[in-house]
Amino acid sequence: MRDATGSCRCGQSSARVHGRYVRTLRDVAVGGLSVVIELSIRRFRCENRVCTAVTFAEQIAGLTTPHSRYTPLLRGVLNQIGLALAGRAGARLAAAVGVTVGKDTLLRLVRALPEPEVGEVEVLGVDDFAFRKGRHYGTVLIDMATHRPVHLYDGREGGDLATWLRRHPEVKVICRDRSSGYAEGARLGAPQAEQVADRYHLWANLGQAVEKTVNAHRSRLAEPPPGPADTSEAQEAEPEVVQPLNELKIVTRLREQHAAVHELWEQGMSKAAIGRKLGLHQATVRKLVNARSADDVVAKSLQRAHVVDPYVGYLHRRWNEGARNAAQLYREIQKLGYPGGELAVQRHLRRYRTERGHAPNPGPKPLSVREVTSWIMTHPEHLRDEDADKLHRLRERDSELDRLTGHVRKFAAMMTGRHGDRLEDWITGAEHDTLAPLASFARNLRRDFAAVRNGMSLPHSSGAVEGNINRLKMLKRQMFGRASLDLLRKRVLLAR
Numbered sequence: 001m002r003d004a005t006g007s008c009r010c011g012q013s014s015a016r017v018h019g020r021y022v023r024t025l026r027d028v029a030v031g032g033l034s035v036v037i038e039l040s041i042r043r044f045r046c047e048n049r050v051c052t053a054v055t056f057a058e059q060i061a062g063l064t065t066p067h068s069r070y071t072p073l074l075r076g077v078l079n080q081i082g083l084a085l086a087g088r089a090g091a092r093l094a095a096a097v098g099v100t101v102g103k104d105t106l107l108r109l110v111r112a113l114p115e116p117e118v119g120e121v122e123v124l125g126v127d128d129f130a131f132r133k134g135r136h137y138g139t140v141l142i143d144m145a146t147h148r149p150v151h152l153y154d155g156r157e158g159g160d161l162a163t164w165l166r167r168h169p170e171v172k173v174i175c176r177d178r179s180s181g182y183a184e185g186a187r188l189g190a191p192q193a194e195q196v197a198d199r200y201h202l203w204a205n206l207g208q209a210v211e212k213t214v215n216a217h218r219s220r221l222a223e224p225p226p227g228p229a230d231t232s233e234a235q236e237a238e239p240e241v242v243q244p245l246n247e248l249k250i251v252t253r254l255r256e257q258h259a260a261v262h263e264l265w266e267q268g269m270s271k272a273a274i275g276r277k278l279g280l281h282q283a284t285v286r287k288l289v290n291a292r293s294a295d296d297v298v299a300k301s302l303q304r305a306h307v308v309d310p311y312v313g314y315l316h317r318r319w320n321e322g323a324r325n326a327a328q329l330y331r332e333i334q335k336l337g338y339p340g341g342e343l344a345v346q347r348h349l350r351r352y353r354t355e356r357g358h359a360p361n362p363g364p365k366p367l368s369v370r371e372v373t374s375w376i377m378t379h380p381e382h383l384r385d386e387d388a389d390k391l392h393r394l395r396e397r398d399s400e401l402d403r404l405t406g407h408v409r410k411f412a413a414m415m416t417g418r419h420g421d422r423l424e425d426w427i428t429g430a431e432h433d434t435l436a437p438l439a440s441f442a443r444n445l446r447r448d449f450a451a452v453r454n455g456m457s458l459p460h461s462s463g464a465v466e467g468n469i470n471r472l473k474m475l476k477r478q479m480f481g482r483a484s485l486d487l488l489r490k491r492v493l494l495a496r
Helices: 072-085 088-096 103-111 158-166 180-189 199-216 231-237 249-266 271-278 282-290 294-302 309-320 326-335 342-353 369-377 385-397 399-416 420-431 436-447 449-457 463-478 485-494
Strands: 017-030 033-045 055-057 123-132 136-143 148-154 173-176 194-197
Touching: 017 055, 017 072, 072 088, 072 103, 072 485, 088 103, 103 485, 123 463, 136 158, 136 463, 148 158, 148 485, 158 180, 173 180, 180 194, 194 199, 194 449, 199 369, 199 399, 199 436, 199 449, 249 271, 249 282, 249 294, 271 282, 309 326, 309 342, 326 342, 369 385, 369 399, 385 399, 399 420, 420 436, 420 449, 436 449, 463 485
Parallel strands: 123 173, 173 194
Antiparallel strands: 017 033, 033 055, 123 136, 136 148
16 A cells, blocks of 8 residues: 655655656566566655755655666566676576567666675785787776775776775785786785785796797707617618708798807897898897708798608508508508698608609607696696606706706695795705706796795685686677677676
């Protein structure tokens, strides 16, 4: 039963009815059918003389709100659909449950939602994300206790972070990556807080240094071929070489470029001047200058694997036995697991038909840089026995890679065991080693020493931050370029 009076926005109650009108409201669907409610609404006259409203319409609790064409229940459903799926996808889902709504209406409802209260944040996570990678970035702040985003703003400058932190003096710990901007903003805005460098980024940066070091030793990764038991028998197994195979064009070009670059470098020319003179990119010039020999540069090209390589030994043996039919040999190696086509086999056998050489003595396949890097970065107990044996033999052949593996395993033990007190000794040992990429990584750790040591000592981690960044990317891509800051901010802070 309705009340006899209505309440104006000024707080004054009135029983004086000025008139009536019919109000139409949409409610949630029932049985897949749209529901429309028609209400006869009374309009009261406000008796408060200082109130600017002469008349006002009555509101029915739980059913109407001012200026709304939806019931609170339907509005709440549409809000959740808009937060979860945004415009077009949300409109399609609403239509499937019997509610017709436009994509722009859903976005307006999301934008009208109030933002949640931040509350007190003692442990804060900070990271950046890309609106447009390489050009436009933003920053998201995470409450590490609840794993919920508390703020999102445009840009990734330290000054904006410092401004937010000054309004929240309760922050005690700040988890961040190794960005200098965030480090400076945290120092200025919350000098009382401890900064913690993320262990994930530390490990990723170490992996990059390891890969650079292994890449510099690429020419030493191939295992020496096993020597034949009887040289005379080995010679009888191979056909006569009439004309050796020509060197690959890319290998010849790299050797010539390496020689030319080092000649100009010894004359005192800068890398930029060498690049202009030879028409090479500055990165190429830097790679050639840093290479100790041409073999270090061409090793990657020489190690390029071909689909026929694992079956060269079989083809070589069958050729010596008198098999000359490429189609037949193709069918034979296909049964052995050959994944390529017949044309590749024909091209490989062409060198025998034209007497341009013979198949080389098949040795073990050269190790790739990424394979070796992954072995070094993997816990020894988690390596397969075969990979562990290969890494062991590689460490025996190359003392520098042996030392590199030792440094990595010490760092891993220090990080997983929370032994931040050992960081200084590890950095000193890496700096005094001859492994340039590892020494550079160690020097960079010293620039952010306190945060890195805290990251290795304290239990705090930026894992929740990285998870929210992945979720943010999903929300951004879901809106197909309509992810402006205000809309993205609402969805990031409110959608769960």
